[in-house]
Amino acid sequence: MERIGLTPTDELVRRAVIGDSRAFEQLWNNHIDDLRQFVRATIRHIDDFYVEDICSRSFQKAFMQIRTFDGSRSRFPTWLKTIARNTALDTVAQLQRANRNYVSLDDNIVARSKDIDSICDGEISALENIISDEDRDRTRACIEGLPSIYREVARLRLLDGLQYKEIAEELGMELNTVRTRIRRAKAMIEKIRRENAVQ
Numbered sequence: 001m002e003r004i005g006l007t008p009t010d011e012l013v014r015r016a017v018i019g020d021s022r023a024f025e026q027l028w029n030n031h032i033d034d035l036r037q038f039v040r041a042t043i044r045h046i047d048d049f050y051v052e053d054i055c056s057r058s059f060q061k062a063f064m065q066i067r068t069f070d071g072s073r074s075r076f077p078t079w080l081k082t083i084a085r086n087t088a089l090d091t092v093a094q095l096q097r098a099n100r101n102y103v104s105l106d107d108n109i110v111a112r113s114k115d116i117d118s119i120c121d122g123e124i125s126a127l128e129n130i131i132s133d134e135d136r137d138r139t140r141a142c143i144e145g146l147p148s149i150y151r152e153v154a155r156l157r158l159l160d161g162l163q164y165k166e167i168a169e170e171l172g173m174e175l176n177t178v179r180t181r182i183r184r185a186k187a188m189i190e191k192i193r194r195e196n197a198v199q
Contacts, residue, residue, distance in 0.1 A: 150185040
């Protein structure tokens, strides 16, 4: 049976497609809890760091591919969970390569992994050094192009220079969530810079 009219999720997706980052943030708010449960069910005994990382990467991919979403073929939550499942499988494969051991979806991947992204608060990455040397207006423009769920943490870290713990306290977030969002924000900024360099 053909669906008539737009659901609230359809409307948010429509707005996200035309670049409304607030709509994408609302999609995050509406679907993040279900997505976390899905990821925990897909990879049992997973550490919260990996749950947040997989969810953040899945939303990042959804944001980058939102124009390819076809509501006539699947519902948005189903599409998002497909992205999350593939991201979770990629994470397991990456950990397998890092450990050179077999890790199944049922294994406790955190206990077996040495590849946890434990960025120290005082550590400044190469990207942050480059950013600090470049024009702040250009950096600010890149940050403004990020989805809103990444924008504030990126601004606080890359422009204001706050430490991860300070950002977590300022925004009332878990430290692992801050780390994950900053890492995703940096990846998106690098992509924006590469695309701008090609043009």
